[in-house]
Amino acid sequence: MLATSFYQETAFINALYIVAFTLFIVGLSQVTSPLTAVRGNRIAGYGMVVAIVATFLYPGAGNWVLIAIGLIVGTAIGIPSARQVKMTAMPQMVALFNGVGGGAIALIAWAEFREYNGDLTTLEIGIPLVFAAIVGSVSFWGSNIAFAKLQELIGGSPIKVPGGVYLNILLLIGAVACGVLILTGENEELLFIGILVFSAILGNLFVLPIGGADMPVVISTLNAFTGLSAAAAGIALDNTALIVAGMIVGASGTILTDQMAKAMNRTIPSVLLGGFGGGDAAAAAGPTGAEGGTVRSTSAADAAIQLAYARQVVVVPGYGMAVSQAQHAVREMSKVLEEKGVEVKFAIHPVAGRMPGHMNVLLAEADVPYDQLKEMDEINGEFGRTDVSLVIGANDVTNPDARSKPDSPIYGMPILNVDESSSVIVLKRSMSSGFAGIDNPLFVNPKTAMLFGDAKGSITDITAELGNL
Incomplete structure (x- = not known):
């Protein structure tokens, strides 16, 4: 009777897990479009609620007081943080939350080690737990460094450690x-602590040499790490939901990492070995980075005239738009232009901003129609018949050196060909280089006019001038 009852209970729990990961998959399939992304997030959230309930139904699930305390503390920190974070800080929030996931998996592995009194010789349990501890710890500490770089708590330039690659290999061997x-x-707890310490140092040294321009790739890589460590922990714990959710995150993060690397025309190993995104190239090139070219500045009134009499305008958003939170102002300007019969499109580079899809998220928040958002491959053929390209703080993804300068660190990276437009207006605070630390000769191109100032203020002024025409 007891065996039958346990079997029925386990079958019911497994059925709940099937419902949970079905909701995960359905939710994930809907976040591919801004039109359904909010609903997809909610569906996945419902799936997580079902998975948590199913886990609590297991006999001897754990100390209910500690579980309640954890839920209360996590909710008290997580909800206000997510609600109050500015869109400009979303990349570092993603990095931080991803790191928390990896750290949690590493701690779970440690707790299971202690639960088994250090006896992990049952390999179907021991191997996944060791893997989860190493990868989860690397993800946690690496994500913290990514957060610190994005938050500018430390410099975005690569921080080289002498013999870094070999040191990383030794740390991995040690773990x-x-x-x-x-x-x-060997059941000494000191050995498991050694795994965590070696992995922690490895996680820090893994991300420190990687420059700020590669942060989108790093974030997606660490996201994949967290997913894989969660799946491994799920195997050790025999938790179906954790296995499926971890594999979904690991697979999607791996695919996204590959896509980001291809968008930069670089291999994943070359990104992870670091070095791109420093300031040496910029320092060598000088303040304009274009061998003494002349900068032409313009005013909001002149920019408005150019835009108003254009047939097609392509807006190229970058991190400058995120910093000034100009997405809503950009949307208002595009509406005014459309009322004047101007066709407006938005050119989205895969690695614009500080995380994958950063520009898509900002523009979707401002209710820019999804069919106006054009990916790089789709929009590059349009620049030749574009009257005005309006570049808002997008430095590195519009840099012509990627096509024409073999000794440039970004040579070969696919870019948005804005220099093929009849004219270009670049909105920037100053002539400083982008996050990659590389100057942009587009700024001194005879076709280009620079409108200096805060992007949101500049766009608002242009919109006002458009209304006066």
């Missing part, structure tokens, strides 16, 4: 060696 000793019967 794996501790894991092997545990799997072969």
Whole structure:
């Protein structure tokens, strides 16, 4: 009777897990479009609620007081943080929350080690737990460094460590060696702490040499790491929902990492080995970065005239738009232009901003019609018949050196060909280089006029001038 009852209870819990990861998959499928993304998030959230309930139904689920405290503390921190974060800070929030996931998995692995009194010789449990501890810890500490770079708590330029690659290999060998000793019967807790310490140092040294321009790739890579560590922990815990959710995150993060690297025409190893995104190139090139070219400045009134009499305008958003929170002002300007019969499109580079899809999120928040958002491959053929390209703080993804200067660090990276437009207006605060630390000769192109100032203020002024025409 007891066996039958346990079997029925387990079957019911597994059925709940099936419902949970079905909701995960349905929710994920809907976040591919801004039109359904909010609904997709909610559906996935419902799936997580079902998964949590199913986990609590397991006999001996744990200390209910500690579980309640954890839920209360997490909710008290998570909800206000997510609600209050500015869109400009969303990349570092994503990095931070992703790191918390990896850290949680590493702690779960440690707790399970203690639960088994250090006996992880059962390999179907021991190997996944060791893997989860290493990868989860690397993800946690690496995500913290990514957060610090994006938050500008430390410099965005690569921080080189002498012999860094070899040191990282030694750290990985040290972590794996501790894991092997545990799997072969050594149950000293110091060995598991050694795994966490070696992995922690590795996570820091893994991200420090990577420049700010590569942060979108790093974030998606660390996201994949967290997913894989969660899946491994799920295997050790025999938790179906954790396995499926972890594999979904790991697979999607891996695919996204590959897409980001291809968008920069770089291999994933070249990104992860670091070095791109420093300030040396900019320092060598000088303040304009274009061998003494002449900068032409313009005013909001002149820019408005150019835009009003154009047939097609392509807006190229970058991190400058995010910093000034100009997306709503940009949307208002586009409406005014459309009322004047101007066709407006938005050119989206895959790595514009500080995280994958950063510009899409901002423009969707401002209710820009989805069919106006054009990906790089689709819009590049349009620039030749574009009257005005309006570049809002997008430095590196519009840099012609990627096509024409073999010694440039970004040579070969696909860019938005804004220099093929009849004219270009660039909105920037100053002539400083982009996050990659590389100057942009587009700024001194005879076709280009620079409108200096805060992007939101400049766009608002242009919109006002358009209304006066």
